[in-house]
Structures are given as C-alpha cells and as structure tokens.
Amino acid sequence: MKEELGEKWEGRDVALWHRGKTLAWLKILTFDRIGVVHRISDVLVSHDVNQRFGYFTAFDKNGKYVSLVELPPNVDVVELVNELKKVDDVLDVEYEVREGFCFQNNEFPLYILGERAVIFRAEMISELFGMISASFPQAEGFMNLCGMKSGVRVAQIVEGMIEVEPSKRLKLLEEIVPFVGWGRCEVVFESNGSEGKDRESFSLAIITHDSFLTSSIESHHPVCVYLGGFYTGYVSYVLGRRVYARETMCMAKGDPYC
Known part of the structure; x- marks a missing residue:
C-alpha cells in the first residue's frame, strides 16, 4: 500500500x-x-x-x-x-x-468556534469563486454578502465567548483569521475622537498576509471579495454601526499583502 x-x-x-x-x-x-x-x-x-x-x-x-x-x-x-x-x-x-x-x-466531526466545520483546499475555494464570478451577474455582490453573513455570525459567537470592549474584539481577528487558515492579519484601529453623542469617528485598516483567496491566483484587480465581506460583517456587528470594507491592495495583483 x-x-x-x-x-x-x-x-x-x-x-x-x-x-x-x-x-x-x-x-x-x-x-x-x-x-x-x-x-x-x-x-x-x-x-x-x-x-x-x-x-x-x-x-x-x-x-x-x-x-x-x-x-x-x-x-x-x-x-x-x-x-x-x-x-x-x-x-x-x-x-x-x-x-x-x-x-x-x-x-x-471537526468543530471550529463551537460549530461544525469542514476543510477545503484553498485552491479549490479560489477556483469555485472564480467560476461563480465568470458564470453569474453580480457575483461579487453575492460573495461579499456571503462573507458578511459569516462575519456577523463569528462576531456573535465571539461576543458570547468573551466580554471585552469592541476595540479588543476587533483585535481578536488577528487570532481568528490564522486559526481558520485564511491568512495572517494585523488590525490597526485608531479612534479619532467624538463624532457625535453616541458615535465615534475612527480609522481602521486590516492588513492580511497570505490570504487563502490569492492562492495560485494572478489578477489585475483585488480578488478577496469574500474576505472583505467577512471583515465588513464582523466589524459592523462589533461596533454596532454599518461599516464597509474596501480592498485597496491584493497579493493576487502583485501587492505585498491584502
């Protein structure tokens, strides 16, 4: 054998x-x-x-x-x-x-964050998302929405596991993303002071190295749409306000990180 x-x-x-x-x-x-x-x-x-x-x-x-x-x-x-x-x-x-x-x-069965999980090859996920993009109109919006729903769910699980202030829950992404094999990320969160009575102005950047969505992929534009949706959902839930993540750099197009 x-x-x-x-x-x-x-x-x-x-x-x-x-x-x-x-x-x-x-x-x-x-x-x-x-x-x-x-x-x-x-x-x-x-x-x-x-x-x-x-x-x-x-x-x-x-x-x-x-x-x-x-x-x-x-x-x-x-x-x-x-x-x-x-x-x-x-x-x-x-x-x-x-x-x-x-x-x-x-x-x-395999459990991650207390819920049933399965394992897929990173290349297979990239190929699947590529097929969706090539076959369906508004595919990027669909993948972004799927990522958002996943991000919200993970944020809810984390909220039930640990009671910490929002900025620290955002930093937990640095543990969650490599834990599930999606890459390595660095969360840079800066408060810019008060924007109003109940809202705070801030800047947030999530630097992701070795994104699983860029595995064996070359592109002229960013490809981590699902991951951007995940960050959008997670951050929006943690901060209690609507936030949109936009990928400005991507390893698939030759940048050093996403």
Whole structure:
C-alpha cells in the first residue's frame, strides 16, 4: 500500500503512515484539573503506547484530551481504555482503531468556534469563486454578502465567548483569521475622537498576509471579495454601526499583502 500512495506522502502532517502498526484515536473526557494530562500520559507510557498527535481542550469545568496513538502488538485496546477510565479526573474514554494508515490529524466531526466545520483546499475555494464570478451577474455582490453573513455570525459567537470592549474584539481577528487558515492579519484601529453623542469617528485598516483567496491566483484587480465581506460583517456587528470594507491592495495583483 505504501508503494501505491507514493513517496510524496512521507513526512506530511496530513497523513500518518506506520507500516505494521495499529493506530487508535482516543477521546478522553476529563475534569479540567492540573495534572490530568500527565496522568493519562503515564498510563500510555506504562504500556509502551506511542502518542503521534494530541491536544487538550478545556470548556467550562471539564476538558477533552484527543490523541492518536500507536498500539504495540501486545496491548489490548479495551484493557487500555478501561485502565484510562480509572485515572483520577477522567470521566469517560471513547476510541476508534485504525490499521496502519490514517489521514486525520483531528477528531471527527471537526468543530471550529463551537460549530461544525469542514476543510477545503484553498485552491479549490479560489477556483469555485472564480467560476461563480465568470458564470453569474453580480457575483461579487453575492460573495461579499456571503462573507458578511459569516462575519456577523463569528462576531456573535465571539461576543458570547468573551466580554471585552469592541476595540479588543476587533483585535481578536488577528487570532481568528490564522486559526481558520485564511491568512495572517494585523488590525490597526485608531479612534479619532467624538463624532457625535453616541458615535465615534475612527480609522481602521486590516492588513492580511497570505490570504487563502490569492492562492495560485494572478489578477489585475483585488480578488478577496469574500474576505472583505467577512471583515465588513464582523466589524459592523462589533461596533454596532454599518461599516464597509474596501480592498485597496491584493497579493493576487502583485501587492505585498491584502
């Protein structure tokens, strides 16, 4: 099977190949307490189980530890799981066994910001948006509107997760955009003083490096219409006023950033 896959798969983090190894996904629900991951690892090490990938997520007072492991031939996965369930602060353990090959580097289903998510190649998204632009009138307006709706939804989720002043919620874009793989961005927000009783004058620039919409694209005009719509929706919701984002520079037309 390795020969069928080809050498290009070796060393890539999207695929894990281990000849003659039994792989298992472990999803371990815990209390969010100091030392629980260490105690879980101690059990795995005591059985010569090799962890290939793992992460811990905390929510409320509980946590979740997800790990992809290699099981030695002499280890019974059911017995291992039962022992893990006895670890202090472990609530439950779910598992799934794979034989020799695994594409995933995350659990299924995938959740981002608390909602179900799927993964697409950046080139495919660019091609899809290009086909929409070439096939439908007012396509840019449609893609911009889709981005706006997404931006508003993300802003609502963030608002429910953390209570901070609007300027800091805008800065959170610097964490959100790379988190979902859209690029790296810098938010430059400057207040220009009072504009009226309830409104404030400000200037805002969002500098985006390596936008996923410019992947393998060359153009004479900016192409990040969806991302501009996302910024429009997010910023408008956070500030409570209608704001429009306009892309003045774009990597697709040779600029250093968008």
